[in-house]
Amino acid sequence: MxxxxxxxxxxxxxxxxxxxxxxxxxxxxxxxxxxxxxxxxxxxxxxxxxxxxxxxxxxxxxxxxxxxxxxxxxxxxxxxxxxxxxxxxxxxxxxxxxxxxxxxxxxxxxxxxxxxxxxxxxxxHYRLHSFTRRLLDVIASGVLGDIERVDVDFSIPHFVVKPGNIRLDGDLGGGAVMDVGCYAVDLIRAAWGEPAVESATAVLSDDDPRIDLQTDAVLRLSSGAPVHVRGSFIGDDQGAMSLRIEGSEARLAATSVIVPQWGATLRVSAGDGLLLEEKAAEGDNSxxxxxxxxxxxxxxxxxxxxDVRRGVGTMRVVDEIYRAAGLEPR
Missing domain, CATH: 3.40.50.720 (NAD(P)-binding Rossmann-like Domain)
Incomplete structure (x- = not known):
């Protein structure tokens, strides 16, 4: 107590x-x-x-x-x-x-x-934000129909992670999947359960070939739907924290998923019609x-x-992504 x-x-x-x-x-x-x-x-x-x-x-x-x-x-x-x-x-x-x-x-x-x-x-922390709870509720509601494809892009702008940053140090367990890709894995597991890792490719650092500057992976949900995941330190000037889902009945787009208090948005549409449009509540800090x-x-x-046991599962998927990219787990 x-x-x-x-x-x-x-x-x-x-x-x-x-x-x-x-x-x-x-x-x-x-x-x-x-x-x-x-x-x-x-x-x-x-x-x-x-x-x-x-x-x-x-x-x-x-x-x-x-x-x-x-x-x-x-x-x-x-x-x-x-x-x-x-x-x-x-x-x-x-x-x-x-x-x-x-x-x-x-x-x-x-x-x-x-x-x-x-x-x-x-x-x-993002899991405790009201926006993330709402996002997961919408996914679970069935409004999207059968999930046909998921795209997760968590890319940090290229000028943020600079030389000397610990995220670029292989001795310290650095890398893009470790830093931002783990969020994507956690979100996928929260929404759909355990994915299977199908393939992955990595852009490696010239200074430390153990470090993935960007990794693109394809995972499969238990339904067979593909999930395309990007974790990157070399994103464009805006970067990305986006989730897109194509369903048989509707599609979903969410922004600022990792840090919802930075103006996260959620849209669900079907054809030319907008079914839902919401923003994260102001002042809600994850x-x-x-x-x-x-x-x-x-x-x-x-x-x-x-809980730590759930976190173990996320790290096991991270390990499999690295292996699929031809890299050793950290």
Whole structure:
């Protein structure tokens, strides 16, 4: 039973501010109390900037009895080590997505959660946004008829992921499928269950051939319908966070799916007729909704759509996409 969820962060990067510290200010029952970093000076500066009472190295956070949950804002290559250590220290764990670098290490986190009686989650925050819930409800409603084709394009503009970015570092588990493609896999599994990976091709980095700058994959739903997935660091100037579905009765188009608070839109049409047109509610922040969700499920023990076991399944599909593209899983 958790009355107030006290959170310690590992990793003093920008995602820790956007995904945890800032939204915590608008969520009741949660408080960020500590920041840990490899560089103590960086942790101190972060704590001063956000008025956090405690700071130190990673071990300082894990050994603090006044911390209930550890948020891993670290490169995915480190998630298994520090996630397991946090669980063994008696903390719940929220891993920034992806859950880990591959299905095997992701499963190790899930096994540690089961063994310690603590809970672990993966930060697919978009799933808690009202827009995403509405999107999944529309897909499940049958208004589209039989699904004939799905296209998911999650492409980051080419000028965003620059040389030196950790997402371009093979030693840290980088790559486009790891960074944005995992969202597509999670969404597909949420909407239709487990897909089969049929094929994939990748554009590789000249600087690190382990890194996919862009991967295009074809998956199959259990119905046999194809799903065309693109995860990319080399998108055009606008980029894309789009979902398109062709059904026997209607078609659906959604934008800003990964971050609905950035003006997500949903349209369903049939022929020349518009059946539905909606926009994401203003002021609804997916990271705040994620925190509210964690407070609730840790208070009453209820199931979570962010549960680590579900995240393991997503990483296993990511592994298969890399294998289909001729690459080794991370």
């Amino acid at each position: 958790v009355s107030e969820l006290r959170i310690g962060i590992l990793g003093a990067g920008g995602i820790a501010e956007r995904a945890m510290v800032e939204p915590a200010h608008e969520v009741e029952g949660v408080r960020v109390v500590a920041i840990g970093a490899r560089d103590p000076e960086r942790a101190r500066a972060f704590a001063e900037r956000w008025d956090l009472p405690k700071h130190g190295d990673y071990e300082t956070i894990l050994s603090d009895p006044d911390i209930d949950l550890v948020y891993l804002a670290l490169p995915p290559i480190t998630h298994a080590e520090w996630g397991i250590r946090a669980l063994e220290a008696g903390k719940h764990v929220l891993c920034e997505k992806p859950l880990s670098v591959n299905g095997t290490t992701a499963s190790a986190i899930a096994d540690a959660a089961a063994a310690t009686g603590r809970r672990a989650f993966v930060g697919f 990271y705040a909704r994620q925190l509210e969700h964690l407070v609730a499920v840790l208070a009453d023990g209820s199931p979570s759509i962010l």
